[in-house]
Amino acid sequence: MITLLRYFGLPPNYSVQGAEIDQMIVWVHWLMLILFVGWGTFFIYTLFRYRRSKNPKADYIGVKRHYTKYAEIGVVCFEALLLIGFAFPAWANRVREVPPEEGAVVVRVVAEQFVWNIHYPGADGMFGEADINRIDPQTNPLGLDRSNAGVDDIVTINQLHLPVNRPIVIHLTSKDVIHSFSLPVMRVKQDAIPGMSIPVLFEATETGEWEIACAQLCGLGHYRMRGFLTIETGLAFEDWLAEQAAELEEEGGEWWE
Amino acid sequence: MEIPFTVEARPDTGLENPKLGMWLFLASEVMLFGALFSSYILLRTGASSWPIQSQEVNVVVGTVNTMILITSSVTMVMAWASLKMDNFKNFRIYLMSTIFLALVFLIVKIFWEYIPKFHHGHYPSTNTFYALYYTMTGLHGLHILGGILINAYFLIPGSKMWKKDRKRFTNRIELAGLYWHFVDLVWIFLFPTLYLL
Amino acid sequence: MTTTTTTAKDVKKHSRVYFTVFGVLALLTVLTVAVASLELAVGIGIGVALTIAVLKVSLVASFFMHLISEKKLIFIILIFAVLFIMALIFLPLSDALTNVGTKNVP
Amino acid sequence: MSDDTGHEESFWRKYIFSIDHKIIGIQYGITGLAFLLIGFSLIALMRWQLAYPEEPLPWIVFAAIPALIGIAVILMGGKKRPYLSMSGLIFIGLGALIWYFVSGEERMPGAIMLPEFYNQLGAMHGTIMVFLGVVPLAVGGFGNYVLPLQIGAPDMAFPRINMASYWSYVSGGVIMLVSFFVPGGAANSGWTSYPPLADIATTGQTLWLFGMVFLITSSLLGAVNFITTVIQLRAKGLTWMRLPFFVWSQFISAFLLLLAFPPLEVAGIFQLMDRLAGTSFFLPSGLVVSGQIIAVSGGGSPLLWQHLFWFLAHPEVYVLVLPAMGIVAEVIANNTRKPLWGYRSMVYSAIFLGIMSFIVWAHHMFLTGMGTTIAAFFQTTTMIISIPSVVILTALFISLWGGSIRFNTPMLFALGFLPMFGIGGLTGLPLGLAPSDVHLHDTYYVIGHFHYVVAPGTIFALFAGIYYWFPKITGKRMNEKLGKIHFYGSFIFMNGVFMPMFIQGLAGVSRRLWDGGAEFLHAQPFLYLNEVMSVSAWLLGLAQIPFIINLVRSIRSGEKVSSNPWGATTLEWAAAPSPPIAHGNFKTLPEVHQAAYEYSVPVEGDGTSDFIPQNQPDKEHVDK
Numbered sequence A: 001m002i003t004l005l006r007y008f009g010l011p012p013n014y015s016v017q018g019a020e021i022d023q024m025i026v027w028v029h030w031l032m033l034i035l036f037v038g039w040g041t042f043f044i045y046t047l048f049r050y051r052r053s054k055n056p057k058a059d060y061i062g063v064k065r066h067y068t069k070y071a072e073i074g075v076v077c078f079e080a081l082l083l084i085g086f087a088f089p090a091w092a093n094r095v096r097e098v099p100p101e102e103g104a105v106v107v108r109v110v111a112e113q114f115v116w117n118i119h120y121p122g123a124d125g126m127f128g129e130a131d132i133n134r135i136d137p138q139t140n141p142l143g144l145d146r147s148n149a150g151v152d153d154i155v156t157i158n159q160l161h162l163p164v165n166r167p168i169v170i171h172l173t174s175k176d177v178i179h180s181f182s183l184p185v186m187r188v189k190q191d192a193i194p195g196m197s198i199p200v201l202f203e204a205t206e207t208g209e210w211e212i213a214c215a216q217l218c219g220l221g222h223y224r225m226r227g228f229l230t231i232e233t234g235l236a237f238e239d240w241l242a243e244q245a246a247e248l249e250e251e252g253g254e255w256w257e
Numbered sequence B: 001m002e003i004p005f006t007v008e009a010r011p012d013t014g015l016e017n018p019k020l021g022m023w024l025f026l027a028s029e030v031m032l033f034g035a036l037f038s039s040y041i042l043l044r045t046g047a048s049s050w051p052i053q054s055q056e057v058n059v060v061v062g063t064v065n066t067m068i069l070i071t072s073s074v075t076m077v078m079a080w081a082s083l084k085m086d087n088f089k090n091f092r093i094y095l096m097s098t099i100f101l102a103l104v105f106l107i108v109k110i111f112w113e114y115i116p117k118f119h120h121g122h123y124p125s126t127n128t129f130y131a132l133y134y135t136m137t138g139l140h141g142l143h144i145l146g147g148i149l150i151n152a153y154f155l156i157p158g159s160k161m162w163k164k165d166r167k168r169f170t171n172r173i174e175l176a177g178l179y180w181h182f183v184d185l186v187w188i189f190l191f192p193t194l195y196l197l
Numbered sequence C: 001m002t003t004t005t006t007t008a009k010d011v012k013k014h015s016r017v018y019f020t021v022f023g024v025l026a027l028l029t030v031l032t033v034a035v036a037s038l039e040l041a042v043g044i045g046i047g048v049a050l051t052i053a054v055l056k057v058s059l060v061a062s063f064f065m066h067l068i069s070e071k072k073l074i075f076i077i078l079i080f081a082v083l084f085i086m087a088l089i090f091l092p093l094s095d096a097l098t099n100v101g102t103k104n105v106p
Numbered sequence D: 001m002s003d004d005t006g007h008e009e010s011f012w013r014k015y016i017f018s019i020d021h022k023i024i025g026i027q028y029g030i031t032g033l034a035f036l037l038i039g040f041s042l043i044a045l046m047r048w049q050l051a052y053p054e055e056p057l058p059w060i061v062f063a064a065i066p067a068l069i070g071i072a073v074i075l076m077g078g079k080k081r082p083y084l085s086m087s088g089l090i091f092i093g094l095g096a097l098i099w100y101f102v103s104g105e106e107r108m109p110g111a112i113m114l115p116e117f118y119n120q121l122g123a124m125h126g127t128i129m130v131f132l133g134v135v136p137l138a139v140g141g142f143g144n145y146v147l148p149l150q151i152g153a154p155d156m157a158f159p160r161i162n163m164a165s166y167w168s169y170v171s172g173g174v175i176m177l178v179s180f181f182v183p184g185g186a187a188n189s190g191w192t193s194y195p196p197l198a199d200i201a202t203t204g205q206t207l208w209l210f211g212m213v214f215l216i217t218s219s220l221l222g223a224v225n226f227i228t229t230v231i232q233l234r235a236k237g238l239t240w241m242r243l244p245f246f247v248w249s250q251f252i253s254a255f256l257l258l259l260a261f262p263p264l265e266v267a268g269i270f271q272l273m274d275r276l277a278g279t280s281f282f283l284p285s286g287l288v289v290s291g292q293i294i295a296v297s298g299g300g301s302p303l304l305w306q307h308l309f310w311f312l313a314h315p316e317v318y319v320l321v322l323p324a325m326g327i328v329a330e331v332i333a334n335n336t337r338k339p340l341w342g343y344r345s346m347v348y349s350a351i352f353l354g355i356m357s358f359i360v361w362a363h364h365m366f367l368t369g370m371g372t373t374i375a376a377f378f379q380t381t382t383m384i385i386s387i388p389s390v391v392i393l394t395a396l397f398i399s400l401w402g403g404s405i406r407f408n409t410p411m412l413f414a415l416g417f418l419p420m421f422g423i424g425g426l427t428g429l430p431l432g433l434a435p436s437d438v439h440l441h442d443t444y445y446v447i448g449h450f451h452y453v454v455a456p457g458t459i460f461a462l463f464a465g466i467y468y469w470f471p472k473i474t475g476k477r478m479n480e481k482l483g484k485i486h487f488y489g490s491f492i493f494m495n496g497v498f499m500p501m502f503i504q505g506l507a508g509v510s511r512r513l514w515d516g517g518a519e520f521l522h523a524q525p526f527l528y529l530n531e532v533m534s535v536s537a538w539l540l541g542l543a544q545i546p547f548i549i550n551l552v553r554s555i556r557s558g559e560k561v562s563s564n565p566w567g568a569t570t571l572e573w574a575a576a577p578s579p580p581i582a583h584g585n586f587k588t589l590p591e592v593h594q595a596a597y598e599y600s601v602p603v604e605g606d607g608t609s610d611f612i613p614q615n616q617p618d619k620e621h622v623d624k
């Protein structure tokens, strides 16, 4: 089934959590396929068998036995199994109530029309305070307070770099309207809602470069609200962070004047 | 061909069409105001701060208005009861009192609540409480206005029917009453929600 | 009370009920305002106010709107309306209250 | 209030402000079809942009086709039928509308569609199709025309309210169309109008909200009327379990409309307040749009809108499909010449479906940061609600077994409905399970899912209904050959439009993209499908030409038929002439003695007739 779905467009999955989701997709599609083929065959056969020219007199009763009841009970059981066996646990894993942040890479993603602002806590591991009154579209899109914990925070636009094989926690929010943060190959999607900060958990299993798509209509630029996701080895990720930190240092002067 | 059961009840359901129609309409009104209350609860529990309501609104005026509406409900039901007792004169008096009380309610609402609030610079845009306050009482006020118009219609032009078809007219007043009591009933919830809690 | 079965005499009797109900309603109004001014704990305050409101509403509905002797069909329709509203209130509410993962940010 | 005293009614009373349910039904039907056509035209333009992003639209072709059809309709209608000819103006008006779209610099400079305008078309396509096209046609049109006839009633319970409902609907529709002409154009935040986007959108959104208020009023008035009619005006002997399934489906839809719309009305009022009075019901604190702090008090909740909207919109989708199921059930019973299999289970399922549909709404909101318990609740209810649909569909499938199936045009469309709704319903399942919805939410998979249920599903059922009840309305039959061309053309191209959407959806292509995904790498391998879908959509449009010709020609000079050409059991055929008499329907109100679908009753066997009409009194030998 997974090969079939692959053939029909499902991209490969490169995250730990995605496997669960794919499993779910596969199982429902089995159910759908069984029902579709089963009833489809019945349907076509019946149309053919009971056409008027072949069967001029209809049978008042039709089907007498209770096969259908069994078929329906079968569907119920299958759906119950999907729910209890797959959906509930998978969802619970996905929205762990309090995200475990130890050992994880924690990033803030702030959506706005039509870019993704990525906010790393920097060397001190602490996010600086953000305040809308400090926002400057050119120099400080997040309204970050650069004086305290924010001094070493790294802010990029549309560039999300993350290490492979490490748990990742993204705190997702939005500045203006509702967006939806979508990483198809990671099987990650989450609405970014202003006024709310929603944790997104996943762990990548493969390095590579992909895109961040926006899935929720957010205005005229919705179609071009594209970010870039780079999954790299831990070392490369550290290097990249260091590079960003150095750049920050250089520009430093202008930033918090 | 006449449509059956507009005046007489259908034997197996025991209802006349207009009465069933009115109750269905009221069911949808339950959903309308229910959704308002639902929004109120969700917004309030989600809010980071909420004003102390009894300091923002005028509880005395609210209480007076509550009393006015309750009284108008009694006069309304008495208007219908008078028709039942074939007392058209009392009906007129009671219905007129209902309309009068409803007008007083609106006048009090506008001149002792809305206008002073505007003077203090409290507009719907001030905060979520005021947004809800104006929207909910406003919608309720529109319903009151609707009730006044309906009752006024039955007081003057509509009451000609009394001579032609007493039963039908009485039924109509009963329905107008159902509506009016419902408006009262909504206020009974609105009052504690917006003034006391 | 279907209009077909009520006689003028019944109505006269009912009028007395209406005024009694009115008295109770007025009393309850005073009561709820009085309780509110006591400044009880939030939970109790809401509980009392809502109980009184529900009481008043049932009085109006039962007697003024004759719901007490109305056909079952109408009851059923209203009950569904009330149930659906409860769903609309409590389902989102319970998520807002239990969901600690998502935070409100200013 | 109704008069059969024979005095001549004025033209206005008779055709425009009529209170006869049949005229109102026809008015609803024609207006609904016209909006269906407009809804389709909007998407036809959008599909150009999706297939060939940023290429100028060959608008002459797009405008000329409806204009030519319009001229043809006018000519075919001839002088003798001014009303028929006048309906040609709808098509010409449509051509003009397309020309208007292209002519505006702020919409399509150089005939190239701007993203803003694409969003307007998308939002209005959804709105028009759902609220102005399908529901008015299915509920307002068929419901009004057929339901009183099927229950043996002289009219709706409240004829004047019925008229008010229609005119409220028209007002809503006009407001929606007018919104294309205001500065900034029509609403452009999707048919779902999610705030904050919709709160800060252009004026069109305000008009959208006003329009919705009228449409909501119309639906509420209609719903009260339908429910009262079914409860109060059933003919003598027409017990609940003898009601045709169509009546049940309308009855339940009416309840859904009655109880689900008011919360949307509240939401609409809130959004109007947000837009006009500066409140922040749906605006949280601290919004910054394009670097500007939004000066409002804040403290609101964007999710509140979603709850209120989907509280309506989920029941609404069952309003879209229940009447369709009703029509299909009628047509299938009639053309298999046997009773529906499991009629009772279908009725109970439909009731259950109606009740459940009020507590599944948040399956549209799985990705709004929902916690585990609530997600579990809504996943469970969503899975539960799929069961009654399965039961109804199963019953319809099984009903075919043992039948003597007549493949006439209505039956073809009804049969087409079954697998199409099946596909749409089945693809609802992965969406209803939160984990798989993570991947599929807001992709073309969702678009594919619901179009399968509403377009080849509901629209096919509506076509089946038009072909089936046309003889009732006009006393003439529609042409079978054209009907079959219409069916096969529509069937092929419907699948051509919507099947590829599942592929794009699985690939993760978002919906509502102006360029159909051309911006994104992961969409590249599937961009060619955009062209496939667009071409199919246009051909689908052309496949409606035989239908339009058929409609006009049959009205003008269709084959005359008896009052019960299909040999049907239900009252509208068995007890009323075709067309039924104005104001009153029946010469005498019928009395019912039979269940709804007594076809091929075994003992009857005298060979002359294979059905027992509902109003036929029991003979001794029928007492099985």
Ligand code: HEA
Pocket: A035, A036, A037, A039, A040, A043, D192, D317, D318, D320, D321, D363, D364, D382, D383, D385, D386, D387, D389, D390, D393, D394, D418, D419, D420, D421, D422, D423, D424, D425, D426, D428, D429, D431, D432, D433, D437, D440, D441, D442, D446, D449, D450, D453, D454, D458
């Ligand atoms: C008529 C309309 C209609 C109907 C009937 C349905 C029916 C269902 N819908 Fe659908 N839905 C919509 C219209 C409809 N939907 C619309 C318009 C949207 C999108 C709105 C938007 O975002 O713009 C939507 C979106 C939508 C979502 C949200 C997706 C997302 O945004 O992420 C979900 C999620 O749970 C869902 C689920 C379901 C389910 C479980 C059913 C079930 O009721 C289906 C049950 C049916 C079956 C299970 C079929 C059984 C079939 C057989 C037994 C036989 C098969 C045989 C053959 C094919 C031969 N729908």
Ligand code: HEA
Pocket: D030, D033, D034, D036, D037, D040, D043, D047, D087, D090, D122, D123, D125, D126, D127, D129, D130, D134, D189, D190, D191, D192, D320, D447, D451, D454, D455, D456, D459, D497, D511, D512, D513, D533, D537, D540, D541, D544, D547, D548, D551
């Ligand atoms: C009932 C609902 C309904 C129906 C029937 C349709 C029908 C169709 N829809 Fe629509 N669609 C929606 C509801 C519907 N849609 C909604 C809610 C959305 C989401 C909007 C949003 O994003 O907010 C959407 C979005 C949507 C999109 C996605 C846009 C995007 O995400 O950017 C697409 C893309 O192809 C599409 C295509 C089509 C097509 C090709 C049809 C075809 O099936 C059309 C078939 C119709 C006809 C061929 C017309 C028949 C007309 C006649 C027969 C006229 C006769 C007239 C007279 C005689 C007077 N639709």
Ligand code: CUA
Pocket: A112, A113, A114, A178, A179, A180, A214, A215, A216, A217, A218, A219, A221, A222, A223, A225
């Ligand atoms: Cu951001 Cu769509």
Ligand SMILES: [Cu+2]
Pocket: D313, D314, D317, D360, D361, D363, D364
């Ligand atoms: Cu739904």
